[in-house]
Amino acid sequence: MKMKYIFLGLVWLSVMGCYDEDDIVVDDKQELTYALGVGHDYDEILHEWHNKYGFYPLYVFTDRDIYWNNTIWDNPNLDVWKGKCLGRPGDPDYVGKQVDLLGKVFMEIYPDELLKHFPLKMLLCRDLYETKYAVTYDPVAGAWLPGYDSTAIWTYRGYDFIAVNGASKQMEEMTMDDKCDLQTSLNATFLEYLGVKGVLTAPEEFFEVSDYWYEYLRGDDLFEQGYIMDVLVDGDEEESQKADFASYIKLAAYNMATLKNSPDKSLDGDSRPSWVGALNPEERDVNGLCGRKYEIVIRYLKSLGIDTGKLQYPVLD
Secondary structure (H helix, E strand, C coil): CEEEEEHHHHHHHHCCCCCHHHCCCHHHHHHCCCCCCCCHHHHHHHHHHHHEEEEHHHHHHHHHHHCCCCCECCCCCCCCCCEEEEEEEECCHHHHHHEEEHHHHHHCCHHHHHCCCCCCEEEEEEEEECCCCCCCCCCCCCEEEEEEEECCEEEEEEECCCEEECCHHHCCCCCCCHHHHHHHHHHHHHHHHHCCCCCCCCCCCHHHCCCCCCCCCHHHHHHCCCCCCCCCCCCCCHHHHHHHHHHHHHHCCCCCCCCCCCCCCCHHHCCCCCCCCCCCCCCCCCCCHHHHHHHHHHHHHHHHHCCCCHHHHCCCC
């Protein structure tokens, strides 16, 4: 699912009409409540998830649920500088298929205790985009107008939620690659969240693979030293180790076919190379250091009850 769109901020704002950020008042003292859906067979599953794990799986939600970050509105329709995602509530006709897929690619992989750490809300979306500020020339207006560049994504983690794309007709058109991409994205997002919240602790042996001496590394040089992105902080070994472990926690969500594939180095960013082929011993992991760290992390996650086999070798029909 690789789609990009350019939206003009002024056009969106004209559609929003009197919907002005300054006019919106949020009462932080008001107790928020969330209503789970009813009337569909899949609603029973969503209620079960809530009762067992505490989070709210919502396919009907408000702007506040997805755009309010407890201090300001993260809505690019209100301010192209602040907003980072766009999402719409799921189509009830397709939520059931989305829920079935989420059971396979996510819920069945984790033990109950870890699922209880899921953020407050799981927002089931019919479409979901990540946005960044952009300026586009409008030939009608004869001027450059502020707006945002928007890319379709599978998941997005916000203030108190993880949003998941797919509750739309696209469920009927998903390829095996699409399903694998969704699995990778959602699990990487959740594993990263567990790390941020301090639920995951790095095994000491993980830090014995690389020396964490600061040096400027990019591209293949990173992999040769056992790093999969630029994590080294000059003069701060502890922060370097913390960032290194966090990167490998996310890498654990990638399947082995991707990790062993031939890398497309044209996808490499300056400080974050593509992880396609990250464990390829001929082209990336030539010293085997990345593979050693990866196996340490996989053993650790498995010890927590995570079914890492489903991450490494997904079987999705």
